[in-house]
Structures are given as structure tokens and as C-alpha cells.
Amino acid sequence: MNFWDFMRQNKIEVASLALEHLWMVGLSTLLAVAIGIPLGILITRKPRFHKPVIATANVIQTIPSLALFGFLLPTPWFGDRAGRIAILALMLYALLPLIRNTYTGIKSVDPGVVEAARGMGLTDRQLLFKVELPLAASVILAGIRIAVVISVGLATIAAAVGAGGLGELIFRGLAMVNNSVILAGAVPAAIMALLADVLLGWLERRLAPPRAA
């Protein structure tokens, strides 16, 4: 059976696995945003946390994904459901680009602009929300974009611990030595990554501060 026939006959299954995939990536990215951006802001304010936070995120990044999924299996609560493990692991991988880009984005705001803002009497909070975050937005979004694209790929491995998603088809295809089945998982995943990249790239350009053409 070739790839197109397989897709046609199994479109419901492929679609539902793709949705599951999207859900894992979406939720883990949201969690990473909720944790990573505040952490990135924190280390611009408290420099002594900069090294440990970045180092931790770096170390997490170096753990092979298959191993990380395995390590998380025996953890309480998360270990009860494979989906939870997948979302936790994907969230951990997404942290580094988010923390780093938030930090870099804020730090690369023109020091003259920050000094003028402080000198005119903005509070730290006003400085953050009215000046630093708007000017860092496109860099932060670039971090989200990297995280999402990586996540879409990594999430295929979550099927190894039974979390579902498009990886399910890839692992099944590998076991069956059937390229059509592998492709039925890999092609939608690749398309998903590309679409996310284009969409977030467009948003990133929209958020970039206006500058001389």
C-alpha cells in the first residue's frame, strides 16, 4: 500500500493523531511561555540568578529526548499518564529558547532608551511593560518560534512512552518496516512545523519595532 492510499484509508486516525500532536505541542509551549518569560525577566533584574538559570536550562537541553521521556516515567502524578510526561518534557525543552530570548531581547533594548525612561520617572513595572517588553517582543517571539518548531519534531518521540501523537505512526511504521506508515506520521509533522514557522515568523515581523527602511 502506498503513502497516499494509506492516508486516504486512515484519514480519521491520522487527523486525530495530528490533533493530539498539536495539543501536546500547544499546551507545552503555553506552559513554557508562562514559566520561561517570567524567568527570563527575572534574570535581567537579578543578575546573580542569570548563570544558574541558564545553566539549568542548558543542561536540560542536553538530555537526549528519549532518555528524558524515560526518566519521567516513574515520577508521581506525571507518570500516571503518558500525555502528562510528554507535555512536561516538551515544556522543559522549550524553556531554554524562551528564557534566553526573553533575556537577550530585554538586554538588547537601547541603553539610552532605558536610561531616558528611568530618568523620566517610570517605575520598574512601567519600564518593563511600556518599554522593554514591547521592544523585546519580536525577539521573544523568535524564541517561541524556535521552541514550537523543535517541539513538533520532539513530540513524535513521545509516542515511545505511549503519549500518542503523530509519532505513533512513525513507531508503528518502523515496527512494520513500512515506509508509507512512517511517512503518514512524518509528513504531517513536517507540514505542521513549517506552518508554525511561517505563521510565527509573520507575527514576529509584525511585532518588530518600527525602524528606518
Next chain:
Amino acid sequence: MQPAETAIAFRAVSYQVRNGREVLHDVTFEIPSGEILVLLGRSGSGKTTALKLVNRLLEPSHGEIVVHGRPTRDWDTIPLRRHTGYAIQEVGLFPHYRVGRNIALLPEIENWPKERIAERVKELLKLVGLDPEIAERYPHQLSGGQRQRVGVARALAADPPILLMDEPFGALDPLTRADLQHEFLSLQQKLNKTVLFVTHDVREALLLGTRIALLEAGRLVACQSRHAFLHSSDALVRRYLETLGEISEKRGPA
């Protein structure tokens, strides 16, 4: 001394950076209300540091700075900074806001009514010699001179009684700079603000300053009226004054 008439007073102020180097040493001077005091000095003389001590971007290591009768350490930084407009060479306009919003930001934060803010923006743009229609543009669409003018307008936005200016015209070509200096002088006469103005340009100091304070390596060498400064016998002051005639003297008539 009547504290009401002294806008800013430095009292035996020293400032040390963390490695122990003293950037300012035992500096004392006063600025009466409504005067322009120019802090003159070469780069690294501590003049910018002195300016930042006034609005507490930096804190003195010794001594105190008194603003309108109250030591700066007794001021909350936020009201102190809103009391002292701040204009710097880099201008630091917010690139993501239009010119109008740049000027309006502080009045907005201070909850001025909308109509009054719009009025104020128009008034300020006219005051610094710009067409009010420029309010719709972004900072990157302005020339250097226009940006500096907007910077001054923004510093004046919430009508602070004191202006702190750090080489605000430093990055401009000589003709635009001369225009802005003259306009600034007439502006100050109209508004009667107290101004602490930092520059390394002795010509600018003599043009703008009611009084001139000369800093060298963190120490106050002289603080006197423009007239007294011009006729000072201090060797360093003389050297500054000599630079004024240097080109015609050394190179002769063209």
C-alpha cells in the same frame, strides 16, 4: 540661605565606583531657582555622574544633594524624577511610540485628562519649534535635530521645575546645534526653569550658562558667573578659554 530660592545644592558630594575609584570628590555648589548652571569638563571628569546624582540614577557615596530644600535620599525616586525633566545626548526616544505618544507618556501615567494631554503635546511641539503634525511620525522618521527637539519637549512634558540636560545637542551638526542653543535660551527665559546642563563645549557653556562650574578629574575647579569665568585667572579655565580663539591664532587668516 533661603532653601526656597536654591533649587539644587550639592554639599560635599563624593561618588566612588565599586572598585574604589573616586569619580567625584567633595563637590559643593548651588543652583538658584531659574538659573542655568553649566557643568563643564572633559570626558571622564564626572559631570554626567554629577547629573545622575540629582535624579538618583546614582547615589552619592558621601555628602548630600538637596533638591528644593529636601535631600534626595528623602525623596521617593519616582516623584523626584518626575520633578526633574531629563534630556540626554542619545535622546532615548521610544522607537515603538509615535512622537506624540513619546511626549504624552508621562502625562498619561500621571492621569492627565485626554484633551489636556493632546493640547500639551501640540503646545510643546510648537514650543520647541516643530510642526505639531510631526506627532504622527515615528522617531526613526525624524532628523537628528528634530529628535533632539522632541527629546527636550518630552523632558518638559509634565512641566517639571528642574531640567537635567546631558549634552542634549552634542550629536548635532554645528549649525543645527547653534539654532537649538539659541532656541533653548529663549525657551528657558520664557519658562524660567532651573537647568543643570552638562557639556564639554566651552562655547556652549558660555552661551547658555548663567554660571559655569568647571570639573576636572572629579574636583570642582571653579564655579562662577559667566563674566567671572571669562576673566578668571585660573590656569585650567584659561586653557579652556584659549581653545575659543585657537584656530584663527594658530592657522592665521585664511
